[in-house]
Amino acid sequence: MANYYHTVTQRVVGQASDRVRVRDFYAVSRPGGTVSAVQGQVLGDSMVLARRRLDEVLSLTRDSRRALRGGSDMDLSVDFLENLKSLFRVAGDASAATIRNTIETAYDSLSRVQHGLGTRDIQIVDSNPNRGGVASGYVRMAYREILRRRDAERQVSFGGRVHFRFALLRAGDESKVAHVIIHEAAHKFAGARDWCYLPSESGMVAMENDMRGIGVPSQGAWYDMTNIQALNNADSYAGFVMQMPARL
Numbered sequence: 001m002a003n004y005y006h007t008v009t010q011r012v013v014g015q016a017s018d019r020v021r022v023r024d025f026y027a028v029s030r031p032g033g034t035v036s037a038v039q040g041q042v043l044g045d046s047m048v049l050a051r052r053r054l055d056e057v058l059s060l061t062r063d064s065r066r067a068l069r070g071g072s073d074m075d076l077s078v079d080f081l082e083n084l085k086s087l088f089r090v091a092g093d094a095s096a097a098t099i100r101n102t103i104e105t106a107y108d109s110l111s112r113v114q115h116g117l118g119t120r121d122i123q124i125v126d127s128n129p130n131r132g133g134v135a136s137g138y139v140r141m142a143y144r145e146i147l148r149r150r151d152a153e154r155q156v157s158f159g160g161r162v163h164f165r166f167a168l169l170r171a172g173d174e175s176k177v178a179h180v181i182i183h184e185a186a187h188k189f190a191g192a193r194d195w196c197y198l199p200s201e202s203g204m205v206a207m208e209n210d211m212r213g214i215g216v217p218s219q220g221a222w223y224d225m226t227n228i229q230a231l232n233n234a235d236s237y238a239g240f241v242m243q244m245p246a247r248l
């Protein structure tokens, strides 16, 4: 095991992490732990899937944005529009301006997520059981960010690394893992907050345990979320990318 210190505390205590090269990024274990071959494999495959879906959906979004900007009458794909409206809470009678703004904002945020996730040598770190609770993933946030997290206008990224509970890395779960990766990347690279979570079919919840008690809304509140809030909601981006039907 390499002498890799993930945090300052680790260096002081002298308890190194296992840092494993997975494709073009790193998987980092808890102090004294290891990253198994299966965990590395599943994390790598999930990252490939997350990036591929992101590329596809960003390209669809770019086409729609171009069409709208050009005032073209091009038909936006029904799947694209339905997915956009449902994930970003666009009302059925929304104006063309609202739809255009939703596409522009989603495009900006997804571009940042794509750029961030594409960063070479990015680290994905196993969750700290004392911090993550039952969550599948989280990005640590500064206290000042917690205090301001209700400000949907804010676009400041989190400084922490993306964390994922490595114990959940099982073959066959790649799309669920990819969902959590995009959710966390939306926090880290696009400054998104947790206004609301999509109902989880998987039991994997990208919920940040250390934020509970500070008003994390219940899942039932999805339909109460506004368009502006949804455009700053991490799970809206994860759902938008992972639920979009693949191009024919």
Ligand SMILES: [Zn+2]
Residues within 6 Å of the ligand: 183, 184, 187, 193, 194, 206, 207, 208, 234
């Ligand atoms: Zn979150």
